[in-house]
Amino acid sequence: MSIKTRTRGALAGAAGVALLAGGLLAGGPALAAPESENANPAADCAGRSIPASKVSFQMFSQLGWQFAEGDVEPVLAALSEAGYKNIEGFGNPGSFFSTYGDRTADEFRALLKEYGLKMPSAHGNTNEATFDETLEWAKAVGQKYTGSGGFPAPGINSGYENVLLTAEAMNRLGERSVKAGVGKFFGHNHQSEFTTTYTVPETGEVKSAWEILVENTDPRWVTFQVDVFWASDAGEGVDVPALLEKYGDRIELLHIKDGDLNGEGRGVPGNVGQGDIHWEPILEEALGHVNLYVIERDGAPNDATFLTESFDYLTCLEY
Numbered sequence: 001m002s003i004k005t006r007t008r009g010a011l012a013g014a015a016g017v018a019l020l021a022g023g024l025l026a027g028g029p030a031l032a033a034p035e036s037e038n039a040n041p042a043a044d045c046a047g048r049s050i051p052a053s054k055v056s057f058q059m060f061s062q063l064g065w066q067f068a069e070g071d072v073e074p075v076l077a078a079l080s081e082a083g084y085k086n087i088e089g090f091g092n093p094g095s096f097f098s099t100y101g102d103r104t105a106d107e108f109r110a111l112l113k114e115y116g117l118k119m120p121s122a123h124g125n126t127n128e129a130t131f132d133e134t135l136e137w138a139k140a141v142g143q144k145y146t147g148s149g150g151f152p153a154p155g156i157n158s159g160y161e162n163v164l165l166t167a168e169a170m171n172r173l174g175e176r177s178v179k180a181g182v183g184k185f186f187g188h189n190h191q192s193e194f195t196t197t198y199t200v201p202e203t204g205e206v207k208s209a210w211e212i213l214v215e216n217t218d219p220r221w222v223t224f225q226v227d228v229f230w231a232s233d234a235g236e237g238v239d240v241p242a243l244l245e246k247y248g249d250r251i252e253l254l255h256i257k258d259g260d261l262n263g264e265g266r267g268v269p270g271n272v273g274q275g276d277i278h279w280e281p282i283l284e285e286a287l288g289h290v291n292l293y294v295i296e297r298d299g300a301p302n303d304a305t306f307l308t309e310s311f312d313y314l315t316c317l318e319y
Contacts, residue, residue: 049315050283050293056086056120057307058255058296059099060149063090065302072099073111078304080115082311087112088294089122090149093137105140112141121145121225121253121292123188126152131173135180145253145292146177147186147225151193156209160198163209167216174221186253187213188225191265194234214250224250225294228277229257233267244285253292254282256314269297271306273313280319 059066062075069075079087091098093105099122100108112119119141125134126148138146152169154162174185193210200207207215214224224247231238244251258275260268272295273279286293293314300306 048319049317052083052085052311052315054086054291054293055084055311055314056088056292056294057084057311058088058090058123058294060090060123061295061297061300061306062302063097064299066099068302072101076111076115076117079307080117082304082308083315084117084307084311086118086120086292088292089119089124089141091123092125105137109141118142121147121186121294123147123149126150126169126173128152128169128172131176135177135182138177138182139180144183145186145223146173146182146184147188149188150190151187151213156193156196156213160201160212163198163212164216167213170213170222171218174218178221184221184223184252186223186225188255189227190230191234194231194238195265211247214247217250219250222250223252225253225255226251227255227257227296228282229255229259229261229267229269229275232277233261233265235265237261237263241281241285244282244289248285248289251286251289253294254286254290256293256295256310257297258310259297269299271297271313272310273317274309279314279317283317283319 057079059072059075066072066075076087087099089099091100093100093108094102103111109119120143122138122141122143122145124138124146125131127134134146151166152173154165154169156163156166170185170187177183177185189210193213194208196209197206198209198212199205200212210224226240226243228240231240231243256272257269258272258277258279259270261276262268267276269275295307295310295314297306297310
C-alpha cells in the first residue's frame with residue numbers, strides 16, 4: 001500500500017457500539033439526549049469550521065432508533081433540532097430496511113421539507129437493469145449524487161480484470177446519472193478497497209483496488225466518497241490527508257467517522273471527535289474539493305446523543 005498512516009489523535013471516551021453479524025446495527029442502549037441552548041454552536045466558534053450547509057448525516061447510523069420508533073420521522077426531527085440541513089439516505093425505496101419505508105419520492109421529499117432537510121446523496125441500488133428507477137427516485141427527491149455503500153458488480157475481490165470491469169460499470173452508471181440531471185455516481189470504501197492490491201500489467205506497479213478504480217473512471221461521470229475511518233483502519237492504515245492531496249479532485253464526499261483504531265483492522269466506530277482520527281489535516285486537505293461531509297457511526301445509540309455531539313464537534317472545529 002502506497003499511502004500509509006501519518007497521525008492519529010487521542011481516544012477520549014468513545015461511546016459503546018452494538019453490531020450484528022455482517023455490520024448491521026442493533027439497537028443501542030437508551031441514553032438521555034444532551035440539552036443544548038444552541039443547536040448549532042458553530043456560530044459562536046472562533047476560526048474555521050465546516051458550514052452546516054455542507055454537513056450531512058448517513059441515516060444507516062440511526063437505523064436501530066428508526067426501527068425502535070417504527071418510523072424515521074423522530075430521527076429527522078432530532079437531526080433538524082441539532083442543526084442539520086442534509087441527510088444521506090440508505091436502502092431501496094419501498095423496503096422496510098431503508099430510510100424511506102413505503103413513502104413515495106414526493107412524499108419523502110415533502111417530509112424532509114417539513115424538517116428543513118434535503119437529501120443530496122444516498123446509498124442505494126447499483127443494478128444497471130433497474131437503474132432508471134433509481135434515477136427517477138433520485139431526481140424526484142432532489143439528489144445531487146447517486147451511489148451506494150460499496151461498488152457495482154463484479155467488484156474488486158476477484159482479479160485485476162474485474163476491477164477494470166467495475167470501473168467500466170461505474171462509468172456507465174455515472175454517465176446515465178449525469179445525463180438524467182441527477183449528478184455524478186460515487187463509490188464508497190470499506191477496508192478491502194485499500195488492502196486488496198494488484199499488479200498493473202502495463203507498468204508492473206502494485207496498486208490498491210481503490211487507486212485502480214480512480215484511475216480508470218471518468219471524472220465527468222464518477223466521483224468517490226472516502227470513509228475516513230475505514231480507510232484509516234485498512235491494513236497498516238491509509239494516510240487520508242495524503243490521499244486527499246493526491247486524489248482530491250476525485251473525492252467530492254467524505255464519510256466523517258471516528259472511533260478506536262486498534263491496529264488490527266477491526267476498529268470500533270464512536271462519536272466524531274472522541275476517537276483516534278486526527279481531523280484537522282484531513283479537513284485542511286479537503287478544502288476546495290469536498291462538497292459533502294457525511295457524519296456516520298455504525299450502531300449509534302437509539303437517541304440523539306451521537307448525531308448532536310458529532311454535529312457540534314464538526315461545525316465548531318477550528319482547523
